[in-house]
Amino acid sequence: MRRDLTARADARNLAALRADADVQQLLDASHAQIAAWVDAQVDAAPNTIAGLKAVIKRALRLQLRLMVVVLRRMT
């Protein structure tokens, strides 16, 4: 018999996350490199509250996406 395996949604999400350039950079990085990356993102932001908010939102969205994928795989 033939079975065409279809990956689970969370596996697809994880694969998509791994393909994300920012996530790849984070996964390969040491803690010091991650800290330097965050500093660089903040330093590169326009010197306005809106610019800083954009950086914080981007970091939180990335973190939440990672957490959701991990939680879905655990449950």
Next chain:
Amino acid sequence: MITFAVYSAAGAILRSGVCPTSMITLQARAGEAVVETGAVLDDRLWRVDVSGDPLIVARTALPAPSKTTALANGVDVVSWSGLPNPTLVIVSGPAAESFSVTDGTLDLTFDLAGAYTVALDAGLNHSPRRDVINAT
């Protein structure tokens, strides 16, 4: 000292070990039986033929897959042929499925890259098999 195997009514080896000769009958619990063996036995490789006097026999190996790497394109096929009927298949990895093969052949395709573990179980007469297929 003596080596023994404790087995179920169907002949599955439940545990195997070494004990003083006088204690061999104490190894089996209710519903189990014990037999002397020449060595400590791996239950994945051996079973007890209970059709007559208990006899240790080897479990037959299941066939290997045609390959262990495949393209994750939904087209490239990894095959197992000559499987007993039925064979229970449990796939884990990016995809998770379990089903029975009843026509002797298993063809799998993969739509997402990753390491897939394919476990085959065809009952007591055959050794269970586990293959890891890397889809890229």
